[in-house]
Amino acid sequence: MLMGMKSGKYASLSTEEIVRLDQKHVWHPYAAMPNAVPCYPVQSAHGVHLELTDGRSLVDGMSSWWACIHGYNHEALNDAAIHQISQVSHVMFGGLTHEPAVQLARRLVEVTPPGLEHVFYCDSGSVAIEVAMKMALQYCYNVGQKDKHRFLTIRGGYHGDTFEAMSVCDPVNGMHHLFAKNLPSQIFAPRPESKFDKDEDDKSILQRDVQSVRELLEVNHDEIAAIILEPIVQGAGGMRFYNPAYLTAIRDLCDEHHVLLIADEIATGFGRTGKLFACEHANISPDILCIGKALSGGFLSFAATLTTAKISQKFAQGEAGVFMHGPTFMGNPLACAVSLASLDLLQSYDWESKVQSIENQLKVELEPCRESPLVQDVRVLGAIGVVEMKEAFEMRKVQAAVVNEGVWLRPFGRLLYTMPPFIIQPSELRKITSSMVSIAKRRFR
Ligand SMILES: *Cc1c(COP(=O)(O)O)cnc(C)c1O
Numbered sequence: 001m002l003m004g005m006k007s008g009k010y011a012s013l014s015t016e017e018i019v020r021l022d023q024k025h026v027w028h029p030y031a032a033m034p035n036a037v038p039c040y041p042v043q044s045a046h047g048v049h050l051e052l053t054d055g056r057s058l059v060d061g062m063s064s065w066w067a068c069i070h071g072y073n074h075e076a077l078n079d080a081a082i083h084q085i086s087q088v089s090h091v092m093f094g095g096l097t098h099e100p101a102v103q104l105a106r107r108l109v110e111v112t113p114p115g116l117e118h119v120f121y122c123d124s125g126s127v128a129i130e131v132a133m134k135m136a137l138q139y140c141y142n143v144g145q146k147d148k149h150r151f152l153t154i155r156g157g158y159h160g161d162t163f164e165a166m167s168v169c170d171p172v173n174g175m176h177h178l179f180a181k182n183l184p185s186q187i188f189a190p191r192p193e194s195k196f197d198k199d200e201d202d203k204s205i206l207q208r209d210v211q212s213v214r215e216l217l218e219v220n221h222d223e224i225a226a227i228i229l230e231p232i233v234q235g236a237g238g239m240r241f242y243n244p245a246y247l248t249a250i251r252d253l254c255d256e257h258h259v260l261l262i263a264d265e266i267a268t269g270f271g272r273t274g275k276l277f278a279c280e281h282a283n284i285s286p287d288i289l290c291i292g293k294a295l296s297g298g299f300l301s302f303a304a305t306l307t308t309a310k311i312s313q314k315f316a317q318g319e320a321g322v323f324m325h326g327p328t329f330m331g332n333p334l335a336c337a338v339s340l341a342s343l344d345l346l347q348s349y350d351w352e353s354k355v356q357s358i359e360n361q362l363k364v365e366l367e368p369c370r371e372s373p374l375v376q377d378v379r380v381l382g383a384i385g386v387v388e389m390k391e392a393f394e395m396r397k398v399q400a401a402v403v404n405e406g407v408w409l410r411p412f413g414r415l416l417y418t419m420p421p422f423i424i425q426p427s428e429l430r431k432i433t434s435s436m437v438s439i440a441k442r443r444f445r
Pocket residue numbers: 124125126127129158159160161230235236264265266267268292293
């Protein structure tokens with residue numbers, strides 16, 4: 001495409017005008033106004049390529065924050081959306097239902113860990129977390145455990161930006177002190193130090209990790225409705241991978257102390273860690289499961305909270321007689337239809353070998369980062385590659401440098417990381433890893 005040329009009857013602004021108006025009026029995620037770092041306008045996207053309005057093409061290493069596992073503009077998702085639009089794109093969910101919602105729920109129950117049978121549709125990941133936490137609280141209330149009004153979680157977590165979700169994010173990098181007067185106070189266990197693949201020489205670290213949760217439960221279980229955590233991979237809170245044996249032990253501790261387990265698989269779900277759900281690494285089922293992000297293949301905002309019959313059956317007899325939640329756009333047919341197509345697509349090919357080969361390639365090609373004196377750690381799990389630096393990047397400089405390498409990555413803090421679409425080809429992935437190696441060796445100060 002020519003510089004600044006636009007296709008279609010809707011586009012009329014030049015690249016410069018888009019950037020100028022964007023800076024003037026549009027608030028971006030975790031940004032200020034005016035945005036200190038100008039954003040890059042995207043014209044279109046296909047497969048793993050983002051096409052900018054100025055004609056540049058970037059290889060996408062982010063899957064738009066874990067979501068676009070099949071890449072962009074996939075025909076199967078587009079077709080599902082177009083078909084559904086021709087039927088109905090939205091209808092209220094109170095008193096009405098539709099085939100996409102029913103089909104998707106049945107499939108989600110099939111593919112998620114055993115025991116989860118009921119699906120509550122939500123609009124976004126944060127809302128799925130709100131729903132999960134409210135569900136746990138109302139369940140405890142329904143069964144007469146009225147003192148159970150708090151949550152236990154682990155430091156270094158990220159669960160979303162709404163207030164209840166924020167209350168279980170890491171207290172330091174979630175800046176809890178800013179909102180202290182409005183935040184519910186939760187109980188925090190130390191971040192697990194036991195690494196994903198070091199279970200043998202790591203027994204004492206694992207025992208210490210588990211012991212600290214056990215002690216908190218012994219003292220506080222009467223107040224704790226649920227433990228909420230991200231299974232195996234802590235995402236936006238630091239991109240760390242912990243030992244599956246820790247998760248297994250937590251499941252046992254929850255049972256022992258009559259505390260529910262909420263698994264936040266919003267980032268890890270749908271194959272990212274090499275298993276369809278990260279809970280499978282530890283062979284456990286949570287009582288409540290949150291999914292989002294890749295649920296719709298990144299096509300639109302959609303999420304869900306699943307639970308067991310043991311929990312759901314306690315709502316009819318409770319004081320309210322129902323679960324007190326119901327978003328306006330709940331069960332959106334378009335979102336359900338596209339999510340169903342995304343799940344079909346994922347299961348139509350050998351995604352496990354794809355993710356495995358991405359993992360193998362990331363391991364080999366990110367290894368040279370370790371030679372850089374600026375690098376603290378390099379870690380890879382499934383289709384996730386992380387380079388942790390010793391010092392934080394200067395965002396403005398590092399973002400421009402990444403784009404100049406022809407790739408799209410969004411480093412934050414001390415982290416340079418990639419979670420590419422599963423459809424990425426080895427040569428495209430090599431472009432991402434070689435730019436990561438080159439960035440990891442340079443000082444952005
Ligand atoms: C992104 C994310 C959320 C929040 O999802 P939103 O759709 O951004 O509200 C919650 N938990 C985890 C683990 C996430 O990665």
